[in-house]
Amino acid sequence: MIVKKYKNLQLDFDRQIVEQMAKIAIHHYPNEYGGFLLGYYSNDFTRLHIKGFLLVDKYVSSPVAFRRELNIKIHNFEKIFQETGLYYIGEWHSHPNASAWYSLTDLQAMNNIVSCNTVQLHNPVLLILSISSNKLLDFNFFVFDEDRLVVYE
Ligand SMILES: [Zn+2]
Structure with missing residues (x-):
């Protein structure tokens, strides 16, 4: 398990999950591809456990852009939460x-x-996953905080 930090917040995940996302993204090379992250917080909200991901089927993508349909179907996430205990x-x-x-x-x-x-x-x-035509090169987790994106180190 990998643990990253930002201020008093921690985030953890298995590298395997990131590798799985990269593998799928590579199938879409040279276009961008992506989806949603699923996980849950510790009781005091200081630790986020990233446990899974979803793909999107409605999107526009190119080598420099990925835009999913903005209208998130909340009901799907409710169902996912009921079945898995994981949140969007x-x-x-x-x-x-x-x-x-x-x-x-x-x-x-x-x-x-x-x-x-x-x-x-x-x-x-x-x-964000930096990929080549055949492998994951680098990745960063960011959190949106006070109108900025800050990287988890
Ligand atoms: Zn981007």
Whole structure:
């Protein structure tokens, strides 16, 4: 298990989950691809456990952009929570042949998620995977906090 920190917040995940996402993203190379992150918080909300991910089927993508349909179907997440105990906690997508750092568009997308009043998610996580045509090069987890994206170290 890998643990990363930002201020008093911790995030943990198995590298295997990241590798699985990368494998799927590589299938979509050279276009970007991504989806949702699932997980749960500790009782005091200081630790986030990332436990799974979902793919999206409605999206627009190119080598430099990935935009899913913005209308999140809340009922699906309720069902997922009932079945697995996992919540929608953020987003992930690939950056083919580019850095694992967020773009201005990515920042705006996270801002939209927080502003969206159907989603009660104040500090969504963003995972960016830097990939080549055949492997995962790098990745970063960011948390949206006070209108900024900050990286978990
Ligand atoms: Zn991006």
